[in-house]
Amino acid sequence: MEILEIPTKNKKIDVHQGDLEFELKPDQTNFPFKIINIVVLAKMKFADAETKIDFDQLEKNIEVKRLNRFPCVLFKIDNISIILFKNGKAIITGLKKHEQINRIAKKMEKLLRNQGKLQFESLSTEIQNLVIMSRLGKIVNLELACLTLTNCLYEPEQFPAAIVKTPHGGTFLIFSNSKIIGLGMRSMDMVRKSLKFLINEIFENDLFINLNVEEPLEDPFDDDFFF
Known part of the structure; x- marks a missing residue:
């Protein structure tokens, strides 16, 4: 029968292999997950902080959808939904990867400047909500x-x-x-x-x-x- 040498704090002891039982516990806390939605807040910075977007004029320049009873419009870029408010804030939803954020933000800025004819200094983004799924x-x-x-x-x-x-x-x-x-x-x-x-x-x-x-x-x- 094989003899195992087990080190202890002060010395080593010899035991028979059959005298020991090892319980191996898998790591149960590291489960994979996937992102199913990233919600981003985008903010346009105007020279005048009191500036409000004229949706009637914007609607003539780009294709947007009015949302009933809400002071905002909806449009899409690459199947990503963007809800734009009169104060220049926007909710971007439907993203699946972090690298999509900058790409969509740049396309949004270009669309609103060139076709939407909006004048603003910059556009910033901030993650508001990560929605994930695991099992x-x-x-x-x-x-x-x-x-x-x-x-x-x-x-x-x-x-x-x-x-x-x-x-x-x-x-x-x-x-x-x-x-x-x-x-x-x-x-x-x-x-x-x-x-x-x-x-x-x-x-x-x-x-x-x-x-x-x-x-x-x-x-x-x-x-x-x-x-």
Whole structure:
């Protein structure tokens, strides 16, 4: 029988291999996720801070859609939606990658200057919301999760997911089929910290339903969006 030499603090001891049991625990907190939407706030800087955009004039120059009961117009660039307000602020939504932000912002600035005939000094952008999706691969007991997790709300008659707020700033929707949607985060660092905290809490408290699933859950991810 093989003898193993085990180092200790002061000396080494010899034990038989069969006398030891090793429990290897996989890292359960580093789950892949993908970005499904980036919401960006764009701001035009006017020479006169009181400047308001004339939508009637803008509508003559570029194709925009008026939104009923809201003082804004909607237009698209490369299938990315942009909601423009009279004060020069705009919401850009539908982005999937960070590198799209500068490209869309430059096209937006060019469109509004050249075709829209708007006069402004600069255009700045700031991420307002990162929406991400991850998946645990196990069925979650949402009733137990709501009783166990802090800042958790679950009302199945109103919404099919448990809503959890983490101390790192993120809000997550946990569905019973193991899908997790995260929102309200503004940086990748916040995403990673919030998601890691949530998943660690779920595994530490064993908030799963043990079911015999014949086929594994489908992988919802595209390789391009893994982090």
